[in-house]
Amino acid sequence: MLESLTLGEALAGIERGDFSADEVTAALDARIDSLDPHLNAYVHRAPAGAGAAAGIAPAGGPLCGLPFTLKDNMNLRGTPTGCASRILASYESPYDCTAAARLLAAGGRYLGKTNMDEFGMGSSNEYSAHGPVRNPWDLARAPGGSSGGAAAAVAADLALFALGSDTGGSIRQPAALCGVVGAKPTYGRVSRYGLVAFASSLDQIGPLAKDVADAARVLELIMGPDPRDATSLDAPVPRLLAAARKSARGLRVGLPEGLAVLGLDDAVAAAWEAAAAALAAQGAERVAVSLPRLRHATAAYYLLATAEASSNLARYDGVRYGLRAAGAADLDALYRRSRAEGFGPEVRRRIMLGTFALSRGYYEEYYLRAQKLRTLLARDFDQAWERCDCLLLPTTPGPAFRLGERLDDPLAMYLGDVFTLPVNLAGLPAVSVPTAVHAGLPLGMQVVGRPLDEVTVFRAAAALERAFPFRETRRRAVAAALDAGDAP
Amino acid sequence: MELGEDVVRHVESLARLELTGDEREAMRRDLQRILDYVAELAALDLADVPPFAETRPGGGVLREDAARPSLPASAALDGAPAAAAGHFVVPPAIAAAEDGDA
Known part of the structure; x- marks a missing residue:
């Protein structure tokens, strides 16, 4: 059962000589062949057996030739990078994103690219030109998004670990809804070079993994300054794997007050309380904190993220790459028709909203007010850090929802990001850990830390994982769902 | 605010998109609902608050101002x-004036 190993177990097995990295990759390939038709997690795959032989993966290195997946918005030379959009359907990357280059340099091997919401815009993976991903716990439900393919692949043992990107929760939310670990580092920790931009002041790359230690291993490999990204931080890479082995004793864990107002399922509230109690049982101290502007973060986020997106997506013009509409008589018609044909409904909606928020007459009332709210939200977090070392809050207000349930209600979709997007607005590090199962579906809890303090976040996340071992639960649930066959 | 079709048309033009009549009305309704929701920001006193300017918590990286392979x-x-002759090929910037709703 090589496909069900964690990265840590695979590395140990290779070191002992029990099996090779190629055998692990072959096992994953076979499982993808057999199960991905049910999940739709992959949009591109490396040719089988291509890895080391084709010079894609050097032998050795900390990853020992083991495979990784990229999200479909990450460039890797010679692979399609489509962002799950019609407008980039024909695009092939002429260069490598830094995060992927670092995994390759560490001895990693490219396995494939995972499905996503178009350009990262969505929370269900239903807004994809490749069709929706199905949640491996219940094939009738969404895996979350936008890194839905990555989360489903890791949860169903179709990937050893995956890279995702997180603009408002796009790593942590699907990780929570699929019962795996997802980590978003401090803004600037991981280079964004070669990550197709959605909202540049919010986007970060991070891992989705089978456990906290694996997430720590991967994040250590991809963090660090990059001269190609002027927003990357010039800060030393913290020792996260070591942090994940430390006890939570003495940690002051902040619990924000008033979350119920934001729409919290009873099951999630109970899981949150259980998680806080588990940390306290391991010697952490519970501290009540107040984040009064949290309730306005969703409104601010959906103005700011869309404003940045409207600017970033101006580059898709049918001229330099991607889809070009046929028969346009002049340049402006070429732009308008190519974009109308190439962008899906949610991307169009966000471009429209963002363009509106930045337009003359509305800028002050919308974009500028949202940026001011962002300042206040960041101050709320700063004040919380005077009282606690990290925050604990649910990753999502509820479990995975049914495919189609929110598709025609964009606002309902947005409101599900209420606990993840404030973290991006303030640029903070966070890790989501699966801690509970309700009605057969996983729930995730999120540890949020001070800027640059991934060490504390991983310490608390690992303590949660020790209290709520999840692997066997996930394995059984996914096996049952996949045995039950295709969705109705 | 009440979002009228004229504003939607204007934004559509700014964004270089092209919607059909039905799409435009659906877009107007969706945007109206979202704007109704974000109106909560209008009720806050933000007069003395500076707009957020920097997500990154520390110094960034600078690189040598040196030529590199591109x-x-x-x-x-x-x-x-x-493409042709080392250039992108595009239609004329100024139309021959048969483009419908320009």
């Missing part, structure tokens, strides 16, 4: 829908 022009043109 993408060869041929590779940059590989993905172009139309």
